[in-house]
Amino acid sequence: MFAVCVTVAVAITVGIVRFVKSRKMVEEPYTAALASNLVLVDNTKQVPKEDAPAGDYFAPLYENSEDSELEEFDDIDYYADISQITGGDKGLIVVDAGHGGKDSGALGFGMMEKDLVLQIALQTRKALIAKGYSVYMTRVDDSFVGLKERASLANSLDPLAMVSIHLNSYPELESVSGVEAWTYERSGCIELAQALTEKVSLETGVKNRGVYYATNLVVTSKANMPSVILECGYITNEQESANLADQDYQKKVALGVAKAVDAFVGEYY
Numbered sequence: 001m002f003a004v005c006v007t008v009a010v011a012i013t014v015g016i017v018r019f020v021k022s023r024k025m026v027e028e029p030y031t032a033a034l035a036s037n038l039v040l041v042d043n044t045k046q047v048p049k050e051d052a053p054a055g056d057y058f059a060p061l062y063e064n065s066e067d068s069e070l071e072e073f074d075d076i077d078y079y080a081d082i083s084q085i086t087g088g089d090k091g092l093i094v095v096d097a098g099h100g101g102k103d104s105g106a107l108g109f110g111m112m113e114k115d116l117v118l119q120i121a122l123q124t125r126k127a128l129i130a131k132g133y134s135v136y137m138t139r140v141d142d143s144f145v146g147l148k149e150r151a152s153l154a155n156s157l158d159p160l161a162m163v164s165i166h167l168n169s170y171p172e173l174e175s176v177s178g179v180e181a182w183t184y185e186r187s188g189c190i191e192l193a194q195a196l197t198e199k200v201s202l203e204t205g206v207k208n209r210g211v212y213y214a215t216n217l218v219v220t221s222k223a224n225m226p227s228v229i230l231e232c233g234y235i236t237n238e239q240e241s242a243n244l245a246d247q248d249y250q251k252k253v254a255l256g257v258a259k260a261v262d263a264f265v266g267e268y269y
């Protein structure tokens with residue numbers, strides 16, 4: 001009888017917590033508005049123009065279209081395991097390594113985006129912890145995590161920011177290189193994206209390709225906190241892909257991300 005009572009009490013508590021959390025998420029006007037507006041676009045035939053102004057430069061929307069073939073978009077709320085959070089007390093940052101598992105991401109020179117971004121994300125966690133932040137990672141190994149799940153996991157933690165680590169791809173013109181950021185055009189995201197491209201460009205010496213906006217990138221559109229997709233470089237550029245696979249270079253990218261997050265947090269909050 002006691003065991004039954006405990007079980008019922010736990011079930012009721014979990015139910016209440018989940019209900020409160022789900023209400024909190026629904027009440028976010030930004031999230032609620034976007035949830036029904038997400039449109040997935042396959043733009044694989046669209047061409048990035050190296051020197052075009054922002055409006056003419058096409059989003060790396062394969063970040064969505066590839067995943068959309070791999071998963072059902074659901075309305076499930078996901079809750080992060082807080083025991084996975086490590087680091088200091090300066091505030092929580094979510095580091096999201098793109099792709100994983102059955103989703104390789106972009107390919108170049110025998111390498112897969114999912115592998116390189118995980119290495120960069122792990123270095124980023126170290127760099128952020130060194131600056132006093134605590135970090136939650138949406139994946140720490142080669143597992144598949146859905147796009148909606150990534151945003152939902154982050155929302156469940158209410159972090160200061162989320163940085164989603166990706167690599168760009170443009171096989172049609174291998175000379176294209178540099179760092180750029182994609183986000184949803186709203187307060188917080190804009191400043192974080194600008195800080196990320198600026199600091200990573202400074203640390204690595206690569207071209208700062210700027211900040212671009214899209215409404216249909218799931219991770220940035222469905223997250224409640226400032227959230228940015230950082231395209232750290234082009235896996236289809238031979239020199240840049242070699243750099244991105246090099247641990248010392250990965251540490252430079254990670255340091256740039258950590259400096260950007262630190263600068264952003266200091267100014268925004």
Ligand SMILES: [Zn+2]
Pocket residue numbers: 063098099105106113166167
């Ligand atoms: Zn990607």
